[in-house]
Amino acid sequence: MAKEFHRADRVADAMRRELARLIQHEVRDPRVGMVNVNDVEVSRDLATAKVFVTLVGEDDRSKIDISMAALNKAAGFLRTQLAKEIQIRTIPRLHFRYDETSVRGQHLSALIDKAVQSDQSKAGDSDPENDQDSEKDSDD
Structure with a gap:
């Protein structure tokens, strides 16, 4: 039986790969640090996306909170950059979450x-x- 793929799943996979590249190469905020994009969950209507990330070598909760705030502040910039790379009508709003x-x-x-x-x-x-x-x- 063929595995069923939803469009949201394909968009999430493309966003995960592109966000990992964008955060590493385009985000210049030193508060962000080294980020791994673990997963992206896109709503079925493609309106919002939860981006689950971890910070490499960071255990201090206050520094994690600062990095997450910086990522959420850069969400608009990242969304604009995603629009240039991913060919879909609307790019979902990005909400960054620390993946525990x-x-x-x-x-x-x-x-x-x-x-x-x-x-x-x-x-x-x-x-x-x-x-x-x-x-x-x-x-x-």
Whole structure:
């Protein structure tokens, strides 16, 4: 069965690629910093677009807020530049959002690593007789 693609999905993909290039090469605001465009969600009527971004190497919430404000301020400029590159009748209004999924992923990864280390340390403290029994079972 063929996968269904909506026009909004195709527009979102084109916008994601072009916005990544524009932010890197055209935005001159030093408050923006190094930005990764993770995803773009365009409404079905192509009126608005949520642009999900992360800031490379930035964990300070106040600096993230400053960068997001600068990106939202540059939204009009970016929309104008998109209109030159993407051939559609109207370019959606851009709303930049900080994408916290990578932060959550790193936090979950740290929790998993901590749990694994805890299990390994408990396994190292286990009864030596049980370890010998398991060795005998593996020899059989």
